Amino acid sequence: MPRLALMALAVCVLAVAAAVVSFVEGSFVGIVWVLLAGISSNMAWFYVRKAKIEREQRAATSG
Template sequence: MPRNALYAVIVLVLAVTAAVVSFLKGNWLGVVWILMAGVASNIAWYHFRKDRAQRRDPAAAEQG
């Protein structure tokens, strides 16, 4: 697993946890945490796919 993807997954889990806690306390600031979780999931997905593509074709990864 790429390191950046691992960090993004950790941020994703923490953001979802913070959102749940915020909503349970009645604070609407949890919406910001949900948005952050969305960005983190996109970053993780990007790095997973990039790593998978590099493993399939290492020569293409060196070109661009």
């Protein structure tokens, strides 16, 4: 898994944890954390798919 995908996944997990804590404390700032989790999740999927496509292209050109 690419390094950027791992970092985005870590941000996603931390944002979800922050959202849970915010909602448990009764703060609606957790909505911002949920949005950040969604964006970072999409970034992680993007980098995983990008690496997979690049790997397939390298395999196709080399043999």
